[in-house]
Amino acid sequence: MFIQTENTPNPQVLKFLPGRTVMEAGSQDFRAPEEAQASPLAAEIFGLDGVNRVFFGADFITVGKLASADWDHLKAPVLAAIMDHFTSGRPLFDGAGAASADEAVYEGEAAQVVAEIRELLDTRIRPAVARDGGDILFDRFEPDSGTVWLHMRGACAGCPSSSATLKSGVENMLKHYVPEVTRVEQTL
Incomplete structure (x- = not known):
């Protein structure tokens, strides 16, 4: 098994590509x-000294480290943990698996707006963000104020350029295609 690594815009996060789902x-x-x-x-990855975040995407894993940790010392043990896991055939999750979030139910015009927001996120924004080792998930839409709340995850969480991505990229795109959107905020 060959696992590739890629830098992300966040210097504290490294993207690992195991070559499989x-x-x-x-x-x-x-x-x-x-x-x-x-x-x-x-x-297993959190058991390594210096790791402070782990994110699973469709075909990648991003690992965040403390600022005091060094990738030169941390990268090999993370690679070993990933390789050992996938070659062992163990499941990714024990028991129930990934947690699912409760979602608000929207009706009428708000439901249509949310559907448009989700479509743009899924087709244009999330694939671009995944290339950098992160993800952006819809949290909620406030029809009265036109505010969209999004979760920044993986390499995007805590990234120095995440505010610029959110405001310059995501907010501008959503406002352009969905006129009901007036601003985009990050849910912490």
């Missing part, structure tokens, strides 16, 4: 060791 559907962001207990692979 990681998540069949969706993505999963682990921001603490306690959250990672649902996944043997995430728990």
Whole structure:
């Protein structure tokens, strides 16, 4: 098994490409060791000194490190953990698997606006962000103010350029194609 690595715009995050599917559907962001207990692979990676975040995308894994940690020392153990996991045949998740979020139900015109927002996110924005090792997920839309709330995940979470991506890229695109959108904010 050959695992490629790629830098991301966030210098604290490295993207690992195992050459196979990681998540069949969706993505999963682990921001603490306690959250990672649902996944043997995430728990193994969090067990390495200096790791502070693990993200599973469709065909990649991004790993975040503490500023005090050095990729020169951390990269090889992460590669070993990923290789051991995939060659062992263990499942990505124990038991119930990835957590699912409760979603608000929208009706009427708001439902149409949310459908348009989700379509743009899924077809134009998320694929571009995934190339950098991250993901952006819809959280909610406030019809009264025209505000869209999004989750930045993976390499995007905490990235120095994430605010610019959110405001210059995502907000401008959504406002252009969905006139009901007046601004985009990040859910923490």
